[in-house]
Amino acid sequence: MSSKLTRSQIAWRIAQDIDDGSFVNLGIGMPELVANYLPDGREIIIHSENGLLGMGPVPEDGQEDGDLINAGKKPVTLLDGGSYFSHTDSFAMVRGGHLDICVLGAFQISQTGDLANWATLNNTKPPGVGGAMDLAVGAKQVFVMTEHCTKSGEPKILEQCTYPLTGANSVSRIYTDLAVIDVTGSGLVVCEWIEDMTFNDLQAMTAAPLSPASDAKQLTVPEL
Secondary structure: OOOOOOHHHHHHHHHHOOOOOOEEEEOOOHHHHHHHHOOOOOOOEEEEOOOEEEEOOOOOOOOOOOOOEOOOOOEOOEEEEEEEOOHHHHHHHHHOOOOOEEEEOOOEEEOOOOEEOOOOOOOOOOOOOOOHHHHHHHOOEEEEEOOOEOOOOOEOEEOOOOOOOOEOOOOOEEEOOOEEEEEEOOEEEEEEEOOOOOHHHHHHOOEOOEEEEEEEEEOOOOOO
């Protein structure tokens, strides 16, 4: 489907929902893109679990500092007023509930907000949960950034996860290349979906019941 969002467009859409003054952790992989699209005029403080607060954008070519990396081991910059500290202090921030938002990737999400993002049933690739389990339960809100389906076309949003869980009932909102979906006490509520798709089309690509929000609208993003 040609109108699916790109990863950059999903990242842009997530960035619009991050309020001024928020402390935010961006997970390894796709979520790192969100840092590129934070709205101008908002002070959003990015945390990395290896011990950074006030992380800046990716450095220009040739300006990388090998001693300044994020949790994904990628070079980053530090904004004025930023700081770095021990791994212990970093996880105290996470476990102490001091992060407003965490953006994580996912293999599967259940209709009740269970998150599976660290292991599949492929035993040839030894898994490692890392800090995701702490982030999934420590952040005040957990946003998931993912494609709606796997490369083979299987839905990632299910009634129940079949992979090992990272966190139970932890996801607040799901952002995919097709829709923005809230996880609520009464089920999955679709806030936005792409133009070239009906609600029934979206439901057919989702293995859990969906309901449209009363104020649901078209998912609109810029060309990126």
